[in-house]
Amino acid sequence: MADLKAIRQSIRLSLTALAHRAGVSRFRLWASERGDVTLTAEENAHIRRVLRAEAERLEGVFDALDLADRAA
Numbered sequence: 001m002a003d004l005k006a007i008r009q010s011i012r013l014s015l016t017a018l019a020h021r022a023g024v025s026r027f028r029l030w031a032s033e034r035g036d037v038t039l040t041a042e043e044n045a046h047i048r049r050v051l052r053a054e055a056e057r058l059e060g061v062f063d064a065l066d067l068a069d070r071a072a
Contacts, residue, residue, distance in 0.1 A: 005033040013052050017069070022046040 004026070008018055019026040024043045031037035041049070 004029075007051060008033075009057060011051065013051070013054055018047065018050055021050045 004038045008015065015029055016026055018024075022029075022038070022043070023046055028037055028039065028043070029047075032039050
């Protein structure tokens with residue numbers, strides 16, 4: 001994955017939370033972000049699923065804020 005750490009941090013997801021939700025060991029995720037380990041295709045798929053879900057959740061939060069602003 002291009003820059004996993006930057007993506008993870010941009011949506012304010014901790015390494016521990018991502019590892020837990022993706023079912024990937026925290027150490028493997030950390031080592032991958034450092035470039036020391038290459039994650040399997042399955043691990044990458046799990047991580048992408050979690051990142052996508054979190055990004056969609058955040059988008060929903062901003063959509064709700066926009067609606068609240070318009071109603072005010």
